[in-house]
Amino acid sequence: MIVLLTALVGAFAMTARVEHMQGQVLARGMNAQAAARAGLEYALHRLAQSDPRVQWQPDGRPYEWEYAGAQVQVRIVAEGGKVDLNHADATLLAGLLRVLGSDPGEATRLAGAIIDWRDPDSLSQPAGGAENADYAAAGRAYGAKDAEFESIAELEQVLGFTPELYAKIAPHVTVYSRSPRPDPAFAAAPVLDAMGMDGERIVAGRGVVDPATGLPMAGGGASPGLGGGSAAGGTYSIDSRAQLADGRRSLLRAVVLTNPPVGPGPAYTTLYWEEGASPR
Numbered sequence: 001m002i003v004l005l006t007a008l009v010g011a012f013a014m015t016a017r018v019e020h021m022q023g024q025v026l027a028r029g030m031n032a033q034a035a036a037r038a039g040l041e042y043a044l045h046r047l048a049q050s051d052p053r054v055q056w057q058p059d060g061r062p063y064e065w066e067y068a069g070a071q072v073q074v075r076i077v078a079e080g081g082k083v084d085l086n087h088a089d090a091t092l093l094a095g096l097l098r099v100l101g102s103d104p105g106e107a108t109r110l111a112g113a114i115i116d117w118r119d120p121d122s123l124s125q126p127a128g129g130a131e132n133a134d135y136a137a138a139g140r141a142y143g144a145k146d147a148e149f150e151s152i153a154e155l156e157q158v159l160g161f162t163p164e165l166y167a168k169i170a171p172h173v174t175v176y177s178r179s180p181r182p183d184p185a186f187a188a189a190p191v192l193d194a195m196g197m198d199g200e201r202i203v204a205g206r207g208v209v210d211p212a213t214g215l216p217m218a219g220g221g222a223s224p225g226l227g228g229g230s231a232a233g234g235t236y237s238i239d240s241r242a243q244l245a246d247g248r249r250s251l252l253r254a255v256v257l258t259n260p261p262v263g264p265g266p267a268y269t270t271l272y273w274e275e276g277a278s279p280r
Contacts, residue, residue, distance in 0.1 A: 032244050036072065037240070063076075069245055070242045070243060072241065083172060092180075094111035095195070096169065109127075109160060171188070184197060236255070254273045
């Protein structure tokens with residue numbers, strides 16, 4: 001009886017300890033997720049500021065913030081600074097693909113395949129593309145969509161795109177701006193290069209500001225007319241990463257549409273949401 005009772009008590013103690021550890025892991029995960037969510041909310045607050053000295057810019061630069069003991073890093077990108085898959089022409093699409101490492105011939109074919117995916121006709125682009133017959137020849141029964149992209153993830157279905165190429169282009173394309181040309185004030189260096197600009201110089205110049213006004217310094221490398229978040233439109237990609245003191249991390253990626261501040265209601269509408277956590 002003593003041996004049996006000892007075994008039962010030991011099993012109970014071990015079960016209780018395991019459940020306690022599981023509870024701690026879940027609690028830390030929730031704390032990290034809450035900090036990442038707070039980073040998104042705070043980013044939208046800073047975007048809405050009228051004073052350029054405190055306003056955060058939606059051009060992809062990192063911002064550091066501390067919340068309840070967690071270190072939070074936030075990046076905001078205006079969707080208007082990206083290449084819209086449904087409205088950009090083949091020249092811009094091919095230019096972006098070349099900047100990202102595709103050779104000119106491949107870039108032209110892939111750009112044509114993007115156009116053929118979204119246009120309603122069954123005619124391939126003159127410089128190459130992909131319609132139903134091309135998909136069938138490649139063993140893909142679904143064929144070209146012949147309708148607009150609903151998400152950038154559809155690129156993975158476009159003939160010729162690999163997971164590696166998709167990973168390169170995904171941060172620079174959108175389906176939300178509905179503009180044929182990205183806004184250079186908020187575009188990343190590869191997008192600026194695809195537009196025929198000096199992307200590296202322009203991006204470097206965004207960090208050179210007059211401490212009195214918070215605006216880009218003359219000669220700092222920014223293009224004329226590059227302004228603050230108020231001109232970026234209302235749709236943003238936000239990447240918020242939180243790390244607790246014990247090393248627990250959480251990542252939140254979202255695309256949100258800000259709502260006008262009129263009357264009661266949510267401050268933004270969620271268009272895309274992805275979050276995750278890791279112990280280290």
